[in-house]
Amino acid sequence: MSLLPRAKFMNLAVILILVVLSGSLTFIYFHFYLLRYEVEYVLEKRLPPMKKLELLEDVYISENKDHLYFGNRYVELVFSKKNGCLHKVIEKASNVNVIDNAEEKQTEIIMVDGRTKRISTPPYNIVVESYDIGPKEYLGRRVDIINDEGDIKVKLIIYSKADSWYFYSTYTIKPKCRLIERSLKVAYFGRDRHLIRGMELILSGVGLSESEDCLFEAPGLMVKPHLPLKHLQNLSKISPYPDLLPKPGFIFAGISPILSPGVMVIHDPKSAVGLMWWAYSDVEPFLTYLSVKEDGRISVIHHSVIADRSFNGHILTCKSQYIYVFNDTWRNALKHFKDWWGTVGLSAPRDRPDEIMRFNIYEVHIGDTYPTWNYSYSPFPEIDDLIAALPEIKRLGFNVILLMPHMPLPQYSVVDYFNVSKTYLWETKDADEKFRRLIDEAHKLGIKVILDWITHGSNVKVSNLHLEHPEWYMKTETGDIAMTYTYSFNLADREVQDYIIEAMKFYVRKFDVDGFRIDAPQWNFFPNWDPKIPYRASYSTFGGAQILLERARMELKRIKPDIIFYVENTGPQLIRIADILYSHEEQRLHIALATGEITAREAAEWLEERDMAFPKGFIKAHHLESHGTHYHSGGKFRWELLGVKPSRALFALCAFMGGPVHNYVGGERGSEDFYRKVLDIRNSIPELTYGDWNYTIVKSTDDMIFTILRSYNGNHTVVVINFNPKQADFRLQIPIEDLNLNEEFNYTVYDAFNNIFLKDPNGRMNFKGRELSNLKMRMNPYSIAVLQIREAESPARKE
Secondary structure, three states: OOOOOHHHHHOOHHHHHHHHHHOHHHHHHHHHHHHHHHHHHHHHHOOOOOOOEEEEOOEEEEEOOOEEEEEOOOEEEEEEOOOOOEEEEEEOOOOEEEEEOOOOOOOEEEEEOOEEEEOOOOOOEEEEOOEEEOOOEEEEEEEEEEEEOOEEEEEEEEEEEEOOEEEEEEEEEOOOOOEEEEEEEEEEOOOOOEEEEEEEEEEEEEOOOOOOOOEEEOOOOOOOOOEEHHHHHHOOEOOOOOOOOOOOOOEEEEEEOOOOOOOEEEEEOOOOEEEEEEEOOOOOOEEEEEEEOOOOOEEEEEEEOOOEEEOOOEEEEEEEEEEEEEEOOHHHHHHHHHHHHHHHOOOOOOOOOHHHHHOEEEEEOOEOOOHHHOOOOOOOOOHHHHHHHHHHHHHHOOOEEEEOOOEOOOOOOEOOOOOHHHHHHOOOOOHHHHHHHHHHHHHHOOOEEEEEEEOOEEEOOOOOHHHHOHHHEOEOOOOOEOEOOEEEEOOOOHHHHHHHHHHHHHHHHHHOOOEEEEEOOOOOOOOOOOOOOOOOOOHHHHHHHHHHHHHHHHHHHHHOOOOEEEEOOOOOOOOOOOOEEOOOOHHHHHHHHHOOOOOHHHHHHHHHHHHHOOOOOOOEOEEOOOHHHHHHOOOOOHHHHOOHHHHHHHHHHHHHOOOOEEEEOOOOOOOHHHHHHHHHHHHHOHHHOOOEEEOOOOEEOOOOEEEEEEEEOOEEEEEEEEOOOOOEEEEEEOOOOOOOOOOOOEEEEEEOOOOEEOOOOOOOOEEEHHHHHHEEEEEOOOOEEEEEEEEOOOHHHHO
16 A cells, blocks of 8 residues: 555656666666655655555554654554654553653664775774764655565555655565564755765664563574673673674674674563664664663664765665564573574575584694784795694594695785695695695595685685786775785675686586685675666675675585585674584684683573574584684684683584584694594584584573584483582582483493493483482583483383
8 A cells, every 4th residue: 555646656657667668677677757746746845744544454653733644553663754863662462662752863874975984903994084964854754565486564654854864764564563674765866976874774762661681692692691781881892703893882892793682672571561773774784882871771773884985866775674573482582582593585505515513623824823913833834844743633523624825925815725735735836736745635534625615706815816817806985905814805896706606617527626615705794886787886896705605615616515614703694604604703712611701500591502503504613723723813722811620621612513613723732632522522422413402491500601402303412511710519410301301211421532331320321301300410520421321221111
C-alpha cells in the first residue's frame, strides 16, 4: 500500500518505457526523478494526519501534530515530526521505553568532505576536517506493504531534509514479529560536489527505565558475560582492534561483521525485558560506538564506512540496522539472532572437507624476521632446514604446515606471485624444485601444506607491479596510489582478480598445495576515490574482496575439490568462503584467564555466547601462538610472558575446543613432550575432533575449573583443565540426562591424559550413572584431565 496517489505515478509511464529500452543509465535517471517526485509531492500536498490505521493484521500507523506512531502487538515506534528522528521504542507487554530519545536528537547522520591524512599505523589513512549533516526538517511519511513470495512486511518511510540533502529513513516490521529493520537512503539535490565519508544510524536513549538490575552483553568482544550496565561507563573500548574513527566520549565497540558478529544487548533478568541491536551490510562493515549518559541510558552509533562521490541527483543507500525487542531470556534472544543469519544467506560452506576438524596447524616461515620488528627470529633460515624438520613436526602431532611468505621480504606483500623464489624463498637457486620437494616430502608424511596468501597489495620497495599496472590500484582523492605499508590493490577490478586467482591456480597445479590462508582480505580499510570506477568508492575493498574470494573458491574447487580456505577474518562476513575462520579475539581471553582476571566459568560462558552469535556451521581454528602474537609481544612467546604451566594449560584448551588447533613455530619450545601428548590424545579420540562441543553444560564447584563436553556417535569425553595456581578439590557435575546416561547403569571414567581409571572412595572403578552428577576430583595447578565416559558391564543393563 502506498500513501502516494497511484494516478500520479501513471504520468511516469513514458519514463518507465525508456528504462526498458535504454538500460541502466536511464534507470538511474528514472530513480532520481521518482525520488525527487516523492519529495516534491510531500512538500506540496502535505499528507494529512490520520487516525489509527490498521494496515495488515496487527500492524498499524497513526499520528498527531507532534508524533508519528508505527507498530504491531509487540512493539511501537514513535517518530518526531520536528526532524523525523526515532523518538521512542516501546515494549508493549511491559510498557517499557527501551529507547527514549527525549531530546529528539538526530538519529541519522552523514559524514561529508574533509581530507585523508596518512598515519604510520593501521588503518594508515584517516579522515580529518569532515563535518556531519543530519535531518533538520520533517517532510512526511509513506507506507508500503510488501509481499515477497509470501513474506509479508510493512515499510514506513520517513522523509526529512537538511539544506540540499534529503533523507529517506525506512523502518520495516512484520505482523506478530519483534524485529525492526532500519535503513537509510540519502539523495543530494544541489550544485556542489561532495565526498560522502560514512553514514550513521543512531539509537539515542537505550535503556530499561529505572531498572538497577540491567545487564549488558556483547558476544565476542572484551566484555565479561552479564556485565552490570552501570559498569559499562568504566570501559574505554570493548574491541581488541584499533579504533578507526575515534569519537571522544564514546566506547569503541568493534567492526562488524568483518571482525565480530556485532550483536549487543541490554536486558533485565527479573522482568525478562530486553533490547538487542546489530548492524549488517553484505558489503560495507559498521563501526559501533557506545556512550553512557548521566541518566544511565546509552547512545548507540552504527557507523557504516560506505563512501562515494556525491553530485546533483546522487543517491546512496545504507543498510541495515536491526532492533530486536524481547520479553524472554537473553539466551533465547541470542538463539533468534543465530537463526537470523540464515535470512541474509550467511552459512558455512557445504563442500567443506570433513578432515578439517582434525587439522593441527604448524605455522612457519623461511628466513629472518622483518627488520622493523626489532628482533631476530629465524627458526628455518633456508628451505632445506624446513624440509629436514618435517619428520619432527610430524612427531609433534602436526598434520598441516602453514607457510608464510619469506622473511624479511616480501613479508606481507606481493612482489611477483608467480615467482616462487621471490615469494616464499627469496632468490633461492632451484627454487621451484626445492619448493616442490618440500610439498612432496610433507605429503609423504601425511602433512598438508597451505600457503599464507596476501591479497591487499604489492611491495613498495622491490615490486614494479604498480608501474606496470597503475590501473590495478586504489586511488586517493588527489589521484595518488593509495597505500598502507603496501600499494593497495583494487580488489573489485576484474583484471586484479584474474591475476590473483591465476596465481593461486599456479601453486595448486604446479606444486599441489592444499590450500590458502587468506591474510586480512579487507585490510585496505578506506575508499577508492578513483573517478573512473563504475561503483561506489567503498566497494573496492569490501565488495571486491568478497567477489574475489568467491570466484577463487569456485574456480579452485574445480581443480582440487578438497582445497582449503583459512580466512583471517574473525567475524562472520566471509563465512560462505571460509572453511576455517581466525580467532584473534580469543587472545585477550587467554591472558585474562591465565592471570586470574576472569574465572574459568566466565571464560566458558564467553566462548559459549560467542559461538551462539555466529552463523550455524562456522569453524574457528584456535591458537595460543601465531606470528601476530609473537610480533605484538616483541618477539616473546606466551610461555615467556605468562609462565610455562599456564601456557601449557592454554594450549590444551585450544587443542580440545571445537575446531582445528594452530601453533606458531617455537610456541612448543621446552614443552615438546607435552604438545605431543596433547595432540596424540586429540588425534586418537574421535569426539575431540569430530564431536559437538559445549563449554558450560558440565559444572564444577570451583569457578577456576574449565570443562568441555565433547560428544560424537553417542560417546562422551569431558575435558577438565584446572586454571588455579594451586591444587583444587572440587566436584564435577555431569548432566546425565543430557548425555542420555542411565542413573542405574554402570560407567567407567578413564582419564586418557593421565592414563588412569577414576575410582570412587571405596576403590571401585565402576560408577552408577547418578554418581557422575557429583564426581569428586582433585587436580594439581594447571593440570589437565581427559575423561572418557563409557558404559561398563551392568546388571541393570542385563535385566
